[in-house]
Amino acid sequence: MTWGETLAVLAAGLGSGIVVSTVGVASLISFPVLLAIGLPPVVANASNTVGLAPAGLSGSFGYREELREHPRVTLAVLGTCSIGAVAGAALLLTMPPGVFEAVVPWLILLACLAVGGQPLLARWLDRQRDDSPDKVLTPATAAWxxxxxxxxxxxGAGAGVMMIAVMAIGLDLDLRLATALKTLSILVCSVVAGIVFVVAGELDWHVIGLLWSGGVVGGYVGARVGRRLPETLLRVLVVISGVVAFVSLV
Structure with missing residues (x-):
């Protein structure tokens, strides 16, 4: 790996960490970079998942006050996301690599649409929510x-946006709490799926170390400072990068 590639991956980790705690589409920042430096798609995806864990950890720490507000919901998110992440990681490792390479451009496009539509979703959710203090996951919300x-x-790309929708619609949580739970879900999925990949998959530990180094800083910065960033500009850049990745992969 050249110095330029090393810096690119490190910067991708930092940017992904910030996005983990804000918009929630970190893989659209880091995954295309890993493909650009020559990693095979499945190896890039598995390494990216493991590499984002520290960003989710530092971001969740930054949202610790919000996560304490609904402890039962927090525990439910831990449980449901853990079960789902194991199943998703198993699918990635057991299905032929060609399947993942075929569907990943469309998954990226789906994530871009989710990011682009997030402001409309946020406004709709803000009108629909209530402030009932007692929140419990319903069976339908747990399934989603x-x-x-x-x-x-x-x-994973766009999973954070999906989790915001699940938490906000299913539990009528405001976006501050939904974003905190989204960040926690990214941590859980990265750790649980990462364990599966460590045991049974192929990883690039050099890349993972660089993502960790950037992500642990970016995750905390995103939780504490990300709310002040020009979110519209950030969203536009994320969508543009995703569309470029989609066009280059189809």
């Missing part, structure tokens, strides 16, 4: 949370 975990374990 598990499915989001499956998607995160398999690929």
């Amino acid at each position: 949370s598990t499915l989001t975990g499956v998607y995160a374990g398999y690929f």
Whole structure:
């Protein structure tokens, strides 16, 4: 790996860490970079998943006050996302690599659409929510949370946006709390799926170390400072990068 590639991956880790705690589509920042430096898609995806774990950890720490507000929901997210992530990681490792290479451009495009439509979703959710203090995951919400975990374990880009929708619609949580739970779900899925990949998959530990180095800083920065960033510009850049990745992969 050249110095330029090393710096690119390190910067991708930092940017992904910030996005983990804000928009929630970190893989659209880091995954295309890993492909650009020559990693095979499945190896890049598995390494990216493991590499994003510290960003989710530092981001969740930054949102620790929000996560304490609904401890039962927090525990439910931990459980459902863990189960889903195992299933998603198993799908990635057991299906032929060609399947993942065929579907990943469309998964990236789906994530781009989710990011682009997030402002409309946020405004709609803000009108629909209530402030009831007692929140419990319904069976339907738990099922959708598990499915989001499956998607995160398999690929992950856009999973954060999906989790925000699940938490905000299913529990009428405001976006601050939904974003905190989304960040926690990314941590859980990265750790659980990462364990599967460490045991049974192929990883590039050099890349993972660089993503860790950038992500642990970016995740905390995203939780504490990300709310002040020009979110519209960030969203536009994420969508553009995703569309470029889609066009280059189809």
